[in-house]
Amino acid sequence: MNLLTNQTAGVTGAGSGIGRAIALALAGAGARVAVSDMNEASARSVAAEIQAAGGEAMAHHLDVTDQEAAQAVVAAIADRWGRLDIWCNNAGVSTMNRFVDLTADEWDFNMNVNVKGAFLCSQVVVRQMMAQEPDARGLRGRIINTASMAGKRGNAPFLAHYVASKFAVVGLTQAVAGELAPLGILVNAVCPGYVRTSMQTRELQWEAELRGVAAEEVADLYVQDTPLGRLETPEDVAGVVLFLASSLSNFVTGEAINVNGGAWMD
Numbered sequence: 001m002n003l004l005t006n007q008t009a010g011v012t013g014a015g016s017g018i019g020r021a022i023a024l025a026l027a028g029a030g031a032r033v034a035v036s037d038m039n040e041a042s043a044r045s046v047a048a049e050i051q052a053a054g055g056e057a058m059a060h061h062l063d064v065t066d067q068e069a070a071q072a073v074v075a076a077i078a079d080r081w082g083r084l085d086i087w088c089n090n091a092g093v094s095t096m097n098r099f100v101d102l103t104a105d106e107w108d109f110n111m112n113v114n115v116k117g118a119f120l121c122s123q124v125v126v127r128q129m130m131a132q133e134p135d136a137r138g139l140r141g142r143i144i145n146t147a148s149m150a151g152k153r154g155n156a157p158f159l160a161h162y163v164a165s166k167f168a169v170v171g172l173t174q175a176v177a178g179e180l181a182p183l184g185i186l187v188n189a190v191c192p193g194y195v196r197t198s199m200q201t202r203e204l205q206w207e208a209e210l211r212g213v214a215a216e217e218v219a220d221l222y223v224q225d226t227p228l229g230r231l232e233t234p235e236d237v238a239g240v241v242l243f244l245a246s247s248l249s250n251f252v253t254g255e256a257i258n259v260n261g262g263a264w265m266d
């Protein structure tokens with residue numbers, strides 16, 4: 001189903017994991033996709049995957065904490081494709097530590113990439129979308145943030161700083177959605193659970209060390225905490241992002257949709 005024919009999209013942190021799956025899903029639905037990542041080689045490789053499958057893609061180096069660089073990516077999309085319909089603030093980082101040992105550097109790192117990055121990128125995206133003509137339904141564009149189950153459930157050991165950053169992403173989603181609704185810009189978020197990506201591989205190792213158990217044991221705890229009984233895949237997340245990116249969700253804004261196999265239902 002070509003849900004996104006004639007649509008253009010940008011995805012941050014799209015060189016691996018969830019961002020890669022989002023970029024491939026949007027392209028698979030017919031969108032032209034600007035794949036960006038701090039790791040430029042990985043962005044290029046995902047753009048090449050899209051092109052090899054017959055889609056249209058560009059690759060950019062983008063550190064989401066650099067607003068000038070984000071502006072350049074948005075300008076490149078507008079120059080080449082004339083319009084930016086969908087922007088996914090997906091880039092994110094995590095570290096793990098006991099709260100008493102948490103450093104200000106760890107706090108800043110998580111906050112800067114996860115929240116400030118979404119703010120800085122969204123601002124330049126919104127300026128572009130505001131300048132665009134609305135479509136037949138009065139919509140100028142859509143922003144989709146990758147928040148987390150940790151943006152709704154505080155009980156996540158060793159992740160106080162990450163939890164704070166993701167609660168902030170959910171708050172930002174709601175506040176910006178309310179402000180931009182009259183302009184026809186939809187702003188939503190997805191809240192994944194325990195997703196098998198390189199971030200999870202790192203977290204399994206850190207959590208295992210902090211708990212004094214094996215990484216496999218921690219992975220088992222993640223599965224036990226998930227009623228659907230398995231770890232989540234990046235594609236599980238991308239399907240819901242595709243819904244939010246498409247005209248199937250024209251009247252949805254300010255939502256932070258759980259995509260976590262039932263691990264958290266609020």
Ligand SMILES: NC(=O)c1ccc[n+]([C@@H]2O[C@H](COP(=O)([O-])OP(=O)(O)OC[C@H]3O[C@@H](n4cnc5c(N)ncnc54)[C@H](O)[C@@H]3O)[C@@H](O)[C@H]2O)c1
Pocket residue numbers: 012013014015016017018019036037038039042062063064065090091092093094113117146147148149191192193194195196197198199200
């Ligand atoms: N893996 C999970 O279990 C999980 C669960 C909930 C939410 N999330 C969120 O999903 C998003 C993607 O995570 P993932 O699991 O795919 O992780 P990942 O580490 O596999 O991928 C993250 C990507 O973001 C890029 N990146 C990191 N810092 C960046 C920056 N400053 N600017 C641009 N790109 C940057 C990395 O190079 C990498 O390609 C993150 O926002 C994360 O917080 C992940």
